[in-house]
Amino acid sequence: MIAGRLRFETSHATEFVDITKLVSQEVRRSGLRTGRIHLQSMHTTLGLAINENEPLLLRDFQKLLERLAPGDAGYEHDDFARRFEISIDEPVNGHAHCRQLLLTGFATLLVEEGELVLGRWQSVFAVELDGPRHRELAMQLDGDFEEKKAGDADSDLIELELARQLMVDPDPVGAPMRRLMEAGGKRLRPKLVQLASQIGPHHDALRAASLAAAVELLHNATLVHDDYVDESTHRRGRPTVAAAEGAERAIAVGDYYFAKATRLIAEIGNTGVTSTMADALEAICAAQIDDVALRGAFPGDHDSYLRVVRGKTAALFAASCASGALLSDAPPEVVEALRRFGELLGVAFQMADDMVDFSPSSGKPVGLDIRQKVLSLPLIYAAEDRSVGPEVRRLLAGSLGDEEVGRVTELVTSSDALRRVGDEARGLVDAAVRELESIELDGLRPTLVGIARSAVDRTA
Amino acid sequence: MNVQVLDRELDRLEGLWEQGLSDTYRSYLEAVGDHEPEMQPKLALAAALIEVGIRLQGLGGHAAPAATLLMGDLCLARASRLLADNATQAVQVAFAKAIEGLSTAAASGKPSRPVRELLVHALSATA
Numbered sequence: 001m002i003a004g005r006l007r008f009e010t011s012h013a014t015e016f017v018d019i020t021k022l023v024s025q026e027v028r029r030s031g032l033r034t035g036r037i038h039l040q041s042m043h044t045t046l047g048l049a050i051n052e053n054e055p056l057l058l059r060d061f062q063k064l065l066e067r068l069a070p071g072d073a074g075y076e077h078d079d080f081a082r083r084f085e086i087s088i089d090e091p092v093n094g095h096a097h098c099r100q101l102l103l104t105g106f107a108t109l110l111v112e113e114g115e116l117v118l119g120r121w122q123s124v125f126a127v128e129l130d131g132p133r134h135r136e137l138a139m140q141l142d143g144d145f146e147e148k149k150a151g152d153a154d155s156d157l158i159e160l161e162l163a164r165q166l167m168v169d170p171d172p173v174g175a176p177m178r179r180l181m182e183a184g185g186k187r188l189r190p191k192l193v194q195l196a197s198q199i200g201p202h203h204d205a206l207r208a209a210s211l212a213a214a215v216e217l218l219h220n221a222t223l224v225h226d227d228y229v230d231e232s233t234h235r236r237g238r239p240t241v242a243a244a245e246g247a248e249r250a251i252a253v254g255d256y257y258f259a260k261a262t263r264l265i266a267e268i269g270n271t272g273v274t275s276t277m278a279d280a281l282e283a284i285c286a287a288q289i290d291d292v293a294l295r296g297a298f299p300g301d302h303d304s305y306l307r308v309v310r311g312k313t314a315a316l317f318a319a320s321c322a323s324g325a326l327l328s329d330a331p332p333e334v335v336e337a338l339r340r341f342g343e344l345l346g347v348a349f350q351m352a353d354d355m356v357d358f359s360p361s362s363g364k365p366v367g368l369d370i371r372q373k374v375l376s377l378p379l380i381y382a383a384e385d386r387s388v389g390p391e392v393r394r395l396l397a398g399s400l401g402d403e404e405v406g407r408v409t410e411l412v413t414s415s416d417a418l419r420r421v422g423d424e425a426r427g428l429v430d431a432a433v434r435e436l437e438s439i440e441l442d443g444l445r446p447t448l449v450g451i452a453r454s455a456v457d458r459t460a
Numbered sequence: 461m462n463v464q465v466l467d468r469e470l471d472r473l474e475g476l477w478e479q480g481l482s483d484t485y486r487s488y489l490e491a492v493g494d495h496e497p498e499m500q501p502k503l504a505l506a507a508a509l510i511e512v513g514i515r516l517q518g519l520g521g522h523a524a525p526a527a528t529l530l531m532g533d534l535c536l537a538r539a540s541r542l543l544a545d546n547a548t549q550a551v552q553v554a555f556a557k558a559i560e561g562l563s564t565a566a567a568s569g570k571p572s573r574p575v576r577e578l579l580v581h582a583l584s585a586t587a
Contacts, residue, residue, distance in 0.1 A: 172567035225533060229526040247523030249567055255519055255536070256563035262540050263556030266549055274552070278537075278544035285537040286472065289530045 002030050002141045004163070006039070007182065010131035014065065016049070016058045017126045019137075023109070024116050026139060032111050035143010039107045042138055045096040045130035047103030053123040065129075069098035096130035103127055111143060134175065157205060158190045161213040165264070173256040176241045176249065180220055183236035188349070189320040190216045191451060195444055196324025196338050203328050207268055211327060214264035215320050218277070221257035222284055224250050229292065230372050272326040280319035287311025291375055298396055299379040306347065308375055313353075314346025337439045344432035345452050351377050351425040352456040358413055367405040370396075377424070379408075381417035388415045425456040466505055469542060472534065476512060484508040491580045502546040507579045509539035510559065514575065520566035554585035 006026065010017055027037055041048055051057070075094020080086055107124065110117040118124075126135060166178050190212030197208035226232075227240035228250045234240060242250035258281075265277050291308045294300045321342035325335045354376045357369040369376045383392045388411040395404050395411075412418065429452045436445055466485075470477050488504035495503055513535030518524040524532060536559070543552045558578040565572035572578075 170564045170568070173564055225529060228523070229530060248518070248521075251517050251519055251523055251529065252563045252567035254533075255514065255517070256560055256567070258533075258536060258540075259556045259559035259563065262544075263553050263560070266544075266552040266556065269549055271544075274544040275541075278541035282534070282537040282541045285530065285534040289472070289527075289534060292527055292530060 002032070002145075004139050005042075006137040006139050007178065008126070008135055010126075010128040010133055010135055012128065013131050014062050015128040015131055016053075016061065017128060017135075018053050018123050019126050020053075020116070020118070020124045023124055023139075027111055027116060027141065028114060030141050031114075031146040032141045033114050033144050033146050035111050035141060035145075037109050037111060037116070038140045038142075039109070039124075040138040041105035041126070042136045043133075045093060045100055045128075046135055047100050047105060047127040047129065048107045048137075049103055049125045049127050050107065050109075050118075050122050051125060052121040053125075065099045065102065068102060069095045071095045091130060093130045099129045111141075114146070154194045154205070154209075155187070155191070157209040158187060158194065158212050158216070161209040162216060165213055165217065165260070169256070169260070172249070173253050176245055176253050177217075177220065177224075177257060179238065180224070180235065180241065181216075183238045185216070185220070185236065187216060188451065188455065189219055189316055192317065192320040192342060192448075193324040193327075195448055195451075196321045196330075197328045198444060199325050199334060199338070199441060200328030200330030208324065208327060210264060211268055211273065211323060214261045214268075215277070215316070215323075217257045217264070218261035218281065219316060221254045221261060222288075224257070225254040226288070228254075229288070230374065232368075232372070268327070270327055273323040276319050276323045276326060280315040283311040283315035287315070294375060295373045298373045298375075299383050299392075300375055302377070302380060305375055305377055305380055309347050309350045310343065313350040314343045317346030317349065318342035334439045337435050341432045341435040341448070341452075344428045344435065345455060348425040348428035348432065348452075349455045351421050351428070354378055355418055355421055355425075358409060358418060367409045370405050370408050371400055373400075377421045378412050378417045381420050382408075382412040382415045385415045385417060388412075422456075429453060429456050466501055469502070469505055469538065473509075473531075473538065476516075476531070476535070481508055481512050484511055487576070488579070488583070491583050494584065499546045502542050503551070503583060506539040506542040506547070506555070507583060509535040509542070510555065510579060511575050513539065514559070514562060519562060520572065548586075550585040551582060554582035555579070558582045 004026070006019065006022055008017065008019065008022065023037060023039070039048060051061070073095065075098070076082070077094035077097060078092045080090065109124065116124075126137065128135065162181060166174055166181065169177070193212040193215055194208050197203060197211070223235065224241045227235055228242040228247050232240050233243045240250070241253050262278070262281075265274055268274075287308050287310070290304075291312060294304055294308065297304075318339045319342070321338035322335050325338045330338075354369065355378060357376060358366060358378060368374075370379065379392070379396070383389050383396065385392070392408060392411050395408050398404065400408075432452050433449050436448060441448070473481065485505055485508040488507040489500065491507070492500040492503045513532040514520075515532075516524055516535065517529050517532035519532075523529070539555075543555055547555070558581070561578065562572050562575065
């Protein structure tokens, strides 16, 4: 049995939201081969239905609901003078509750050969009756699941631990963080924690998962504040916490998960791990201040870039590797080698991330770093370039509208900058891999090397 | 207490020390008497940094501008490191829970207990 939640947004007062794809994805992700998926609405003004997704028919359904429970029929539920303990923002929605009574709040769908069993014209709908709102369906899957591959177990453990931690958090802070985490993320740092935690003589998978989850929460807490500082509107294809819920909420969410992550780390009870993570957090915050200060001298120089990136990105990579190894009581020389591996990998990762800003096939908007004046090595190299440098510097010194950003992108792409950054990132990964040569890794070297190589190969 | 002990801990925060952090620190010194003498200044400073940090950030009020928020973040991170290096596990956990409570109240738009009261209470936490 697997349990979870499906979360989505609605955008209209009455809306038939086709959740068939969403439900199918959950079935595939779960590995359920033959069985059932049960859905239950967590709201009294959200129904479930299985029917045909044909726009005119959906309008017919909407009209039917309006005829059976008109919005202006005068519902006793909306007579606030006669009700007790109503909240200040209580909506006038007697009609929506009555319409929900005509639908159902539950659905069970069959699964065969890993796919939902649906007729040709059948789609699964969540029926919004009082939107727009954030909505949630409880979900349980039972039946026969495919056997997991050995390598999947650790990743599953991280996801389970993250889900467990997020589930208990109060909604005002938990809901925005759940949305951010559900939108994706590579989970590189927790993977490094888990791998490193298998190197020493005392491997405890549950403690490692707890530390890995704390590291991921800490990373995401810093992102929530970063997005406010950078005035970013989107992350992982979704609105940032600051953009969606305001700066005040973003500050509170960041602080909550900063505190929660440090608590989870403290509760592990390993002083070396606690100190390592605390040092990293301090380095990140100091580097963020330097990063913003350097925007006055945009695009900056190579030395300043390295100083900021070592703190802003590499510190947490290094701490993830070192703390995992410390947790397993690995010898000091192994901990230090892994710390250096993580630091080199972190810098290389950031350089690769900078290159993504110039890749139209990355899925991210091109030129975002330029627009936000974020420290970026390709820009530094392009500004130093003998042929395009003068124009790049002139454009970056002025105001950066769409035209200027487009031209800078063109100049960077036409110069040698991206090749230089790519070479440098790969050189750092080679150096990181060399750090692993002198230590006993109990068969984990190929996985660590694979992670390191893939971290810099993501421009496409 | 010898403030020179804290020199390293005030790196990049010297301006804040002049602007009220020192007074906040002194007020917490009264609450750390039960801890080992060499730990007392560090713990008082950690509590003071958290109080000043969240005030700088505007937690529970109006959001601070970006640069001020980052200074607040650094205060919290410095405090976290001071606690990691000098506090018992129980005190570390109690401080984290205090910040979790303050953040939840801020996100919910609800009032919380005064920060100083919460942090003084955290300083007295035992396993």
